[in-house]
Amino acid sequence: MTDKELYEKLKYSSKNAYDEMKPEEIKAMLDMADDYRKFLDAGKTERECVAVTEKMAIDRGFEKLDEKENLKPGDKVYAINRDKNILLAVIGEEAPENGFNIVGSHIDSPRLDLKQNPLYESNEMALLKTHYYGGIKKYQWTAIPLALHGVVCKRNGEKIEICIGEKESDPVFCITDLLPHLAKDQMTKKLSDGIEGESLNILVGGIGVKSDEIQEKVKFKILSILNTMYGIKEEDFFSAELEAVPAFKARNVGFDESFIGAYGQDDRVCAYTSLKSIFDIKSPKKTAICLLVDKEEIGSTGNTGMLSKYFEMILAELCCKISGEYNILKINKAISNSSCLSSDVGAAVDPNYESVYEKNNSAFAGHGMILMKYTGSRGKSGASDASAEFVQEVISIFDNNDVIWQAGELGKVDQGGGGTIAMYIGNLNMNVIDCGVPVLSMHSPFEITAKSDIYMAYKSYVAFYNDR
Numbered sequence: 001m002t003d004k005e006l007y008e009k010l011k012y013s014s015k016n017a018y019d020e021m022k023p024e025e026i027k028a029m030l031d032m033a034d035d036y037r038k039f040l041d042a043g044k045t046e047r048e049c050v051a052v053t054e055k056m057a058i059d060r061g062f063e064k065l066d067e068k069e070n071l072k073p074g075d076k077v078y079a080i081n082r083d084k085n086i087l088l089a090v091i092g093e094e095a096p097e098n099g100f101n102i103v104g105s106h107i108d109s110p111r112l113d114l115k116q117n118p119l120y121e122s123n124e125m126a127l128l129k130t131h132y133y134g135g136i137k138k139y140q141w142t143a144i145p146l147a148l149h150g151v152v153c154k155r156n157g158e159k160i161e162i163c164i165g166e167k168e169s170d171p172v173f174c175i176t177d178l179l180p181h182l183a184k185d186q187m188t189k190k191l192s193d194g195i196e197g198e199s200l201n202i203l204v205g206g207i208g209v210k211s212d213e214i215q216e217k218v219k220f221k222i223l224s225i226l227n228t229m230y231g232i233k234e235e236d237f238f239s240a241e242l243e244a245v246p247a248f249k250a251r252n253v254g255f256d257e258s259f260i261g262a263y264g265q266d267d268r269v270c271a272y273t274s275l276k277s278i279f280d281i282k283s284p285k286k287t288a289i290c291l292l293v294d295k296e297e298i299g300s301t302g303n304t305g306m307l308s309k310y311f312e313m314i315l316a317e318l319c320c321k322i323s324g325e326y327n328i329l330k331i332n333k334a335i336s337n338s339s340c341l342s343s344d345v346g347a348a349v350d351p352n353y354e355s356v357y358e359k360n361n362s363a364f365a366g367h368g369m370i371l372m373k374y375t376g377s378r379g380k381s382g383a384s385d386a387s388a389e390f391v392q393e394v395i396s397i398f399d400n401n402d403v404i405w406q407a408g409e410l411g412k413v414d415q416g417g418g419g420t421i422a423m424y425i426g427n428l429n430m431n432v433i434d435c436g437v438p439v440l441s442m443h444s445p446f447e448i449t450a451k452s453d454i455y456m457a458y459k460s461y462v463a464f465y466n467d468r
């Protein structure tokens with residue numbers, strides 16, 4: 001063996017996934033990418049994503065967990081929590097005490113939520129005030145077409161679903177930005193201060209009613225339109241959940257169409273691929289669970305976030321319905337022996353901003369699934385830090401199934417960082433590791449992923465469900 005051969009054998013380097021894929025896999029990857037774009041367009045909010053997922057699940061023979069008493073191997077069930085959080089399970093051959101195999105991801109994404117009393121008039125224009133949700137760079141949300149999605153609950157008990165700005169014939173909405181000619185002061189501000197939170201007001205109208213009695217003619221007109229379209233009054237905004245999201249559709253990116261550009265790929269790219277994989281497994285040894293949660297972008301709080309007791313309650317229900325008895329020791333064992341891939345996107349090295357990455361430990365678009373032993377920031381704060389034993393187990397499963405993967409920390413030490421749902425899953429005393437798809441322009445209105453990485457995510461989840 002030459003020195004070169006020996007060195008190649010001993011050293012680690014990540015691989016480009018395209019280079020390793022067989023022709024039939026490339027075909028499957030392109031088909032999956034087409035289907036994925038449709039999934040993204042159909043579900044731009046957590047509620048829409050749950051509705052789309054439920055439909056996909058029913059089409060594939062999944063039944064409501066609520067309506068089942070006893071579960072046997074091969075049974076496929078799902079449960080929905082408050083329309084924002086869904087769990088799918090395929091019951092395995094082994095007893096629940098041996099643990100479940102769980103892939104968890106989140107379906108909420110950064111966006112602009114309407115305030116409780118949003119509508120006002122200024123300079124004969126009607127606008128909606130917003131409070132942003134999640135970590136956004138505010139300047140990215142001005143001067144782009146926005147759509148409004150959400151629900152309004154009326155006092156009579158009726159629930160109105162709103163989705164406007166997505167069809168070609170729909171109007172869209174927009175936050176205006178200052179023209180460069182008058183932006184001398186704005187341009188000298190720090191990027192973080194250039195656009196203020198209270199300036200994220202969405203333009204929604206400009207024609208007033210003809211009336212001598214009313215001062216706010218445009219606001220009146222918009223209220224009238226809303227009343228005609230949806231039967232709502234201004235007070236109905238107080239309870240409403242209305243989210244402004246980018247109005248454009250998911251697209252192929254590049255002359256070679258190697259990437260997908262779309263809103264909300266953090267973390268619907270992991271939601272989609274984990275769904276695809278649980279649909280494709282037949283009779284797993286351990287019960288396979290796909291979990292899609294809400295509120296990750298604001299700290300996993302609330303009754304639909306990962307911190308909710310819902311997850312423990314639903315795992316207990318599964319245990320009881322599989323084993324036919326209520327036994328707290330067995331439930332505890334089932335949870336402790338479970339393993340979870342906390343599936344969330346990671347940062348891909350951006351050729352325009354290389355300096356914030358430490359390249360030996362960063363992920364590259366097209367180099368496959370990212371395995372993150374730990375996340376967190378400033379001294380690993382907030383990391384669940386997967387054990388050496390579990391990381392090796394996952395790596396072996398990936399390697400045995402030709403999954404192209406790479407290690408990837410979120411940028412340089414002390415450059416920033418971030419957390420995921422992993423730490424909350426870890427708190428339940430189960431094995432958990434962060435993994436997911438590398439993303440460029442994360443949290444922007446148009447996030448970029450490589451098709452090969454999406455395919456590798458799918459492949460890794462199938463391998464995890466089948467082989468662990």
Ligand code: MN
Pocket residue numbers: 106266267296344345
């Ligand atoms: Mn995420």
Ligand code: MN
Pocket residue numbers: 266297443
């Ligand atoms: Mn995020």
